[in-house]
Amino acid sequence: MKKLSVIILVILTFSATFAQKKPAYTPKIEPCPCAFKADSSLKTTCAYLIVPENRNKPNGKTIKLPFIIAESNNPNKKKDPVLFTGGGPGASSLGFIGSVHNRSLIKDRDFITFEQRGTHFAVPNLDCNDIGEALKKAFMYNLPKDSMLLVGVKQCRNKLLAQGIDLSAYNTVESAADIEDLRKALKIDSLNLFGASYSGGLMPTVLKNYPDGIRSLILDSPLPLFVNIDEEELVNFNEALNTVLTKYEADTIGNLPYGKLKDRFKQYFTAITGKDFTIKYLPKDAKDSLTIHYSQSELIGYLLNTLYDFSRIKDIPMIVSEMIQGHHQVYIKDFLSGIFRNGGPSGMRMSVYCSDKMAYARDAIIQQQYQLYP
Known part of the structure; x- marks a missing residue:
């Protein structure tokens, strides 16, 4: 009986902990102007997903992530749409909607393009031209390029921090949670995820963390997270x-x-x-x-x-x-x-690289490449 009581206590403790970790916020949808539209043959809807910038601070600042839905004309279309995000990391995804009418995917399903947090049309975005400007100066005045790039990265970081942006919240795990929140906010039971390049690593993260809402993955030239x-x-x-x-x-x-x-x-x-x-x-x-x-x-x-x-x-x-x-x-x-x-790489690219890639990069391995391929 004593052992049973301990087991019950442990289960209740874990249950209470799990309950505390449930989202303390509700993702919201807000209509917005369309940055891009699908072909006129398809009905297009544009809106923002509104979620916390940092989910560890659910009552803190929120961000707005635009998405575009192109509706299939098929009266018997499937209920599970395709959701696309692009690569970079840091590249905008919305412009992809302009070519959807030429793709077979729209014949049976609606198609959603979703702007990752920190990218160009998101509010806020992590765009900055400091890195590109630093590289220009390096060429113009024959300065050490690596040193100047570091100057640009620091300037970009300081500029974003001065805007009150929490850089710790701009990474693959948070972007995966954004996709899950969009699925819930749109009341979609199941998604087909389409990711190119960096998003070929993002989409398996969505599958790993939120498997119940995913039907399939389409990975185009993927850069998996396990590859440095x-x-x-x-x-x-x-x-x-x-x-x-x-x-x-x-x-x-x-x-x-x-x-x-x-x-x-x-x-x-x-x-x-x-x-x-x-x-x-x-x-x-x-x-x-x-x-x-x-x-x-x-x-x-x-x-x-x-x-x-x-x-x-x-x-x-x-x-x-x-x-x-x-x-x-x-x-x-x-x-x-x-x-x-x-303009050079964006702050979003640098933020994702710092959290997902460079922290695990082995400099000795990087340098060995130059010995093998001088």
Whole structure:
């Protein structure tokens, strides 16, 4: 009887603890203007999800997360809609709604695009241009890029804190809870989750934490949470580039217009390690040209950007051949235009990376990549 009493007491204690952890708030829906609309053939509804910024402070500040619902025209549509969020982390998701009418998913189900907390159309967002501006200054005045990026990150962080933003609340776990709250607020029994890139890791987190409300996952080019991208980035780049150049060298119809490239690429880029190049560059709307210093890093950065552009992957052999011959100008100018045009990574990207990735990154492993792929 004594043991039974102890067991009952333990069960009651756990039950009381669990009851205390139940949400002390009710997620709300509020109509809002549409940042984007689906094709005119589909009915579009736009609204905010309103939830606590930090669920450990349920009576504290709230945030607004916009979402867009495109309704299927099928009178016999399924009751479980598709919900999409994008990658980055930090990229906006809402614009995806504009292409939904071309997708088979809308034939049988409604389609929801949901803006993750901290991203562009969320209130508040963690947008800041400090990191991009710091990188521009590094190029303009030939300053150490890593040091300047750190300056930009600190400025971005201080700016967001000054706005009263609780950065500890902007992470994958909270974003997963936002999706569950949206499901409940819309009274949806079951969701089909569609995530691209970073959201290919976010969606399994939703499934893990809230399995009862999920029917299926669609993971497009997923970056799972168990992969630490900083420990593998150069390995992945090397594999992607090797794949392209191997296919080029195996092309019996093309007759290798640029010769054998794989070995030449490695020899050339290893030989220019640490070498400094300069170029005259005129930024948009500027009166005077700048003398910009660049290195192997920027050339590889251009190749990496090209590998992300499916329409230009076919150009990689030609670009590699040009670079090996020292013809850098056109590519570096294009690379610099991207630097001077874009604002750099957002505060949301940095917040998620700090909480989910960099805290677990092993610097020794990251540095080993540079030994393997100089």
